[in-house]
Amino acid sequence: MAQHNSYFDGKVQSVGFARNGRKQTVGVIEPGEFHFGTDAAERMTVVCGELVIRIDGQSEWKHYPAGTAFEVPAKGGFDIKAAVATAYWCEFL
Amino acid sequence: MAQHNSYFDGKVQSVGFARNGRKQTVGVIEPGEFHFGTDAAERMTVVCGELVIRIDGQSEWKHYPAGTAFEVPAKGGFDIKAAVATAYWCEFL
Helix, strand or coil: CCCEEEEECEEEEEEEEECEEEEEEEEECCCCCEEECCCCCCEEEEEEEEEEECCCCCCCEEECCCCCCEEEEECEEEEEEECCCCCEEECCC | CEEEEEEECCCCCEEEEEECCCEEEEEEECEEEEEEEECCCCCEEEECCCEEECCCCCCEEEEEEECEHHHHHHCCCEEEEECCCCEEEEEEE
């Protein structure tokens, strides 16, 4: 069953689900800067809005507009900057 | 601020937000058949999975796979059949 998740005082919220045994979420990131850790590797697709991302261990911030995606290694993490409210789809790989 | 919504005993859940004064949601539809009414007109984009849709007042069911979208008139409604858990992005127009 779909499950609601809330992080950072509700500034990041998602709904998790599964298909074919694979976990996924869709969610919203309100404007701000956040850090997420990963257990499994994941692919984040920007549905609308845009994100600026720095993968842990890298120095470069990269820009991901709506329709683009990035992947994050397992047991890693990433910094997110959102200038506008942004919706995303996250697949655990 | 992003806001969680739950319908049909949690089988449909979404997170609502706004950008540039326009309301939007991203959400999940678990397998099943549901009817939604519309106040404002809306555009529904299938992020992953697939939906079969019948707009109120029409007889035909239409198939919308991931990456496609349909629009629903204001003060209307639509029936949804989801065979698999499906994520969507809804823009109020």
